Amino acid sequence: MNEPQIEFERITKRYNNTIAVDDISLSISAGEFVAIMGSSGCGKTTTLRMLAGLEVPTDGEIRLDGKRLNELKPHERETPMVWQSLALFPFLNVQKNVEFGLKTRGISPDMRKERAKKWLEKLEIADLSERRIDQLSGGQRQRVALARALVTEPPVLLLDEPLSALDANLIVRMQSVLSRLQRDLGITFVYVTHSQSEAFAMADRVVIMSKGKIEQVGTPQDVFRRPASRFVAEFVGSNNIISGTVKSIDKDILELETSFGAVFSQVSNNANYRTGNALDVVISADRINLSTTDLAGNNVFQCRIVSEQFVGSIVSLLLELENGQEFRVQKQQHELDRINLQSGQTLWLSWSTNHAYILDSSSNN
Amino acid sequence: MNIQGNRLINFILKSYIGLVFLFIFTPIITSLVFSFNSDRFASIPLGSFTLKWYETIYNDPDVWDAVRTSIIVAVSSSVLATGIGFCTAYTDFRYTFKFKNAYLALALLPPTIPLIIMALAMLAWFSKIGTSGSIFSVIIAHTVLCAPFAMAVIRLRLQQMNRDIEAAAWNLGATEWAAMRYVVIPFVKPAIVSALCLTMAVSFDEFAVAWFVSGLNKTIPVLILEILQGNVDPQINAIGTFVFITTMTLVIIAQLFFMIRSQGSENNTNE
Amino acid sequence: MIKKVDTYALTWRFPLIIWQLLFFVGPLVFMISITFFLVKNYRMTEAFEMKNWIKMLTRGYFWDAYAYTLWLATLSTVITSCIAFPASYALSFKVSETTRRWAIFFLIIPFFTSYLVRTFSWYVVLAESGVFNSLIGEIGLGPYKILNTQVGTIIGYLTFCLPLVIILQTLSLANVDRNLIEAAYNLGAGWARTLLTVIVPSAKVGLIIGAVFCFILSYGDFVSPYYLGGSKPPTLSILIIDTTKSGQQWPRAAVVAVMMMSTLMIVAFAAILAAYRKPR
Numbered sequence: 001m002n003e004p005q006i007e008f009e010r011i012t013k014r015y016n017n018t019i020a021v022d023d024i025s026l027s028i029s030a031g032e033f034v035a036i037m038g039s040s041g042c043g044k045t046t047t048l049r050m051l052a053g054l055e056v057p058t059d060g061e062i063r064l065d066g067k068r069l070n071e072l073k074p075h076e077r078e079t080p081m082v083w084q085s086l087a088l089f090p091f092l093n094v095q096k097n098v099e100f101g102l103k104t105r106g107i108s109p110d111m112r113k114e115r116a117k118k119w120l121e122k123l124e125i126a127d128l129s130e131r132r133i134d135q136l137s138g139g140q141r142q143r144v145a146l147a148r149a150l151v152t153e154p155p156v157l158l159l160d161e162p163l164s165a166l167d168a169n170l171i172v173r174m175q176s177v178l179s180r181l182q183r184d185l186g187i188t189f190v191y192v193t194h195s196q197s198e199a200f201a202m203a204d205r206v207v208i209m210s211k212g213k214i215e216q217v218g219t220p221q222d223v224f225r226r227p228a229s230r231f232v233a234e235f236v237g238s239n240n241i242i243s244g245t246v247k248s249i250d251k252d253i254l255e256l257e258t259s260f261g262a263v264f265s266q267v268s269n270n271a272n273y274r275t276g277n278a279l280d281v282v283i284s285a286d287r288i289n290l291s292t293t294d295l296a297g298n299n300v301f302q303c304r305i306v307s308e309q310f311v312g313s314i315v316s317l318l319l320e321l322e323n324g325q326e327f328r329v330q331k332q333q334h335e336l337d338r339i340n341l342q343s344g345q346t347l348w349l350s351w352s353t354n355h356a357y358i359l360d361s362s363s364n365n
Numbered sequence: 366m367n368i369q370g371n372r373l374i375n376f377i378l379k380s381y382i383g384l385v386f387l388f389i390f391t392p393i394i395t396s397l398v399f400s401f402n403s404d405r406f407a408s409i410p411l412g413s414f415t416l417k418w419y420e421t422i423y424n425d426p427d428v429w430d431a432v433r434t435s436i437i438v439a440v441s442s443s444v445l446a447t448g449i450g451f452c453t454a455y456t457d458f459r460y461t462f463k464f465k466n467a468y469l470a471l472a473l474l475p476p477t478i479p480l481i482i483m484a485l486a487m488l489a490w491f492s493k494i495g496t497s498g499s500i501f502s503v504i505i506a507h508t509v510l511c512a513p514f515a516m517a518v519i520r521l522r523l524q525q526m527n528r529d530i531e532a533a534a535w536n537l538g539a540t541e542w543a544a545m546r547y548v549v550i551p552f553v554k555p556a557i558v559s560a561l562c563l564t565m566a567v568s569f570d571e572f573a574v575a576w577f578v579s580g581l582n583k584t585i586p587v588l589i590l591e592i593l594q595g596n597v598d599p600q601i602n603a604i605g606t607f608v609f610i611t612t613m614t615l616v617i618i619a620q621l622f623f624m625i626r627s628q629g630s631e632n633n634t635n636e
Numbered sequence: 637m638i639k640k641v642d643t644y645a646l647t648w649r650f651p652l653i654i655w656q657l658l659f660f661v662g663p664l665v666f667m668i669s670i671t672f673f674l675v676k677n678y679r680m681t682e683a684f685e686m687k688n689w690i691k692m693l694t695r696g697y698f699w700d701a702y703a704y705t706l707w708l709a710t711l712s713t714v715i716t717s718c719i720a721f722p723a724s725y726a727l728s729f730k731v732s733e734t735t736r737r738w739a740i741f742f743l744i745i746p747f748f749t750s751y752l753v754r755t756f757s758w759y760v761v762l763a764e765s766g767v768f769n770s771l772i773g774e775i776g777l778g779p780y781k782i783l784n785t786q787v788g789t790i791i792g793y794l795t796f797c798l799p800l801v802i803i804l805q806t807l808s809l810a811n812v813d814r815n816l817i818e819a820a821y822n823l824g825a826g827w828a829r830t831l832l833t834v835i836v837p838s839a840k841v842g843l844i845i846g847a848v849f850c851f852i853l854s855y856g857d858f859v860s861p862y863y864l865g866g867s868k869p870p871t872l873s874i875l876i877i878d879t880t881k882s883g884q885q886w887p888r889a890a891v892v893a894v895m896m897m898s899t900l901m902i903v904a905f906a907a908i909l910a911a912y913r914k915p916r
């Protein structure tokens with residue numbers, strides 16, 4: 001990896017008595033697509049706004065290309081932003097909106113026009129340049145906001161929940177527009193969202209925040225398969241989290257005593273687990289196999305279907321063991337063809353020992 | 366109670382509204398009608414149609430002086446009041462600070478003080494600082510009385526402004542001053558026009574304070590007051606109608622500009 | 637932390653502070669201080685004496701005017717509120733939203749017609765040989781003497797206050813939760829009972845604010861009592877005008893003004909307490 005482009009060093013933001021961002025450190029390299037994700041109030045927007053200079057950190061240092069940013073006013077930074085509310089200027093037409101950042105930098109009208117045109121074309125809205133903002137559709141506004149932010153050709157683009165106002169179809173389209181744009185331009189995108197699907201679909205790295213702290217930084221793969229904490233495992237959503245105590249460790253197989261029986265999980269040989277320790281194990285919903293017959297073996301449990309839900313080609317099932325423990329399972333539609341899905345039907349669920357991921361016990365609550 | 370009873374009550378209530386409106390509009394309509402009536406002492410049946418009262422005021426140099434004074438006062442004080450009102454509304458919109466409640470009280474209190482008291486206080490104060498009887502006294506006094514209205518109108522418009530758009534301007538390289546010039550003022554512009562008209566109308570009608578502090582620079586309402594103190598003179602109706610048409614025009618313009626809110630009225634807040 | 641002076645913020649904050657201190661607070665404070673000044677040879681001289689206060693507050697005519705003004709303002713408040721209420725009630729519950737909006741628009745118009753001209757119109761209409769008396773003369777009534785009586789004054793006050801009071805009452809009544817009213821009917825409460833136990837308490841704040849504005853306007857107005865009421869006996873406002881205009885006795889007028897202001901503050905404060913007091 002090359003030198004970090006953006007650095008947050010022990011950043012804290014306090015408002016009177018509440019802490020919005022609590023001592024976070026984060027490095028972002030040039031050209032990365034980083035998504036900061038968390039539920040509302042977790043401090044993700046505040047973090048982004050501090051980068052743009054709209055909030056001043058109470059403690060710590062923010063650097064861009066090694067230069068300290070803390071004291072710079074928003075207009076002295078090269079960190080344009082795409083706003084959740086888009087914040088387009090309602091009294092200016094599309095062209096003038098896009099030119100705004102050039103105008104404030106004292107660029108001549110001819111030059112402004114030329115550069116705005118280039119970006120309007122790049123975002124495929126050149127024919128709308130004379131329109132008023134309230135004559136545009138949601139997706140078109142989105143493109144204007146992007147063009148307006150990018151027209152100064154900044155090293156970094158900040159995006160604050162830019163897609164939250166769009167409908168589902170448009171979100172998917174804009175995701176691919178954004179991904180392609182980021183790859184083509186090769187600039188850094190810092191993208192704040194509460195939506196896991198947006199973050200996972202586009203980001204190189206995901207930062208998960210909760211209560212002002214960073215819970216985990218990693219690739220979408222990492223975060224999904226190897227959550228660093230119970231919070232992340234729950235936040236990512238499609239996980240089954242099982243609590244239990246360590247019964248025995250045999251080489252790399254750990255046996256966990258749970259409320260519904262013994263669960264086996266693969267661990268690395270040098271891992272430091274002791275018998276009697278409490279542990280959480282995470283099994284992704286898509287890693288659970290279903291069968292209509294008892295397979296016998298480890299990690300196999302009888303269950304019945306409580307409910308099913310079809311999301312496109314994916315089927316989401318809620319299963320219940322005999323003792324009431326619930327499991328969430330996601331399968332491709334075609335994988336379930338041979339099973340007659342019916343509420344109350346008896347099935348056997350199972351997972352392989354190397355798909356049960358043990359959460360770091362230090363982050364257990 | 367049955368539907369019949371309800372219908373009767375509704376009918377009575379609606380007629381009552383009609384009566385109340387009749388009462389409220391009687392003096393306005395009477396003044397309009399009698400401004401065209403030939404009889405000196407208004408009575409039923411009416412005399413013949415005439416424009417002589419309008420001719421009288423048209424040929425009266427005092428009326429023209431008063432019109433001139435009124436226009437100077439109304440224009441100057443509306444500009445000043447709208448300026449101060451804008452600063453205050455923006456401060457209230459953008460900032461929180463210690464003693465903000467006291468600040469807002471300072472801004473909004475003038476209309477609650479009876480005009481006659483303001484008139485005496487202003488008279489004493491202006492004679493103390495030596496501007497008594499000059500047109501500036503009236504302008505200053507009317508600015509104090511009008512600023513709260515301007516502030517209210519502009520504050521309402523700012524309420525419709527998405528706070529992000531000012532921040533977006535900074536984010537795109539605008540200093541706070543540039544953002545004010547290129548974003549806040551363009552957004553608020555209709556309300557500024559509206560506030561100018563409204564405060565002009567208020568100033569155009571105010572008589573108590575103007576009467577006390579104007580000295581020889583009589584405004585139209587002060588002139589009316591002085592004619593009133595003399596005899597029954599129907600030219601008051603003519604002047605009144607003229608004033609009514611002027612102020613209503615201003616108010617309607619104000620209203621039209623205030624209703625331009627189709628653009629960017631959503632007001633999002635951030636996490 | 638060292639606070640940096642934010643010139644931008646202060647640019648917007650200071651105009652009001654400077655202007656209002658110079659031309660709003662300044663005059664009012666100065667007016668209070670001149671109550672202690674003396675007038676010698678028709679000139680006001682600085683002093684700190686209680687003479688004006690003693691002079692005014694020991695005079696019967698001051699207290700007569702004081703009592704009369706309070707009485708007139710109270711009467712005006714009660715009458716205006718009572719006349720306004722059925723109209724506001726009807727505008728809130730008996731007409732469509734559009735009608736209500738138009739009604740409020742029409743109620744705003746009078747604010748921008750000269751109050752003086754409207755008063756003059758009443759003067760013409762109500763005169764003994766005026767329009768009103770000649771109209772009712774047709775059906776064999778009258779003529780009634782209305783000008784230069786309390787009735788005249790109250791009609792003037794009504795002209796002044798009624799539109800504002802109806803607007804304020806309507807706005808607060810229209811905000812009363814309809815479900816609450818519906819619930820009261822369903823529980824078997826009659827029309828009058830619903831009005832008194834549900835609607836009036838819910839709209840209390842707006843009704844009181846309307847009344848307070850009416851009181852303030854009537855209390856300070858001099859046009860109606862002077863031109864329609866005949867200024868006998870004078871009200872406090874007329875007393876201020878007479879004392880200021882004829883006698884150059886600004887300090888004494890200021891005493892009257894300070895008394896007026898204190899009274900208003902007490903009334904307004906009491907009303908606000910009443911408006912926001914929690915129900916038992």
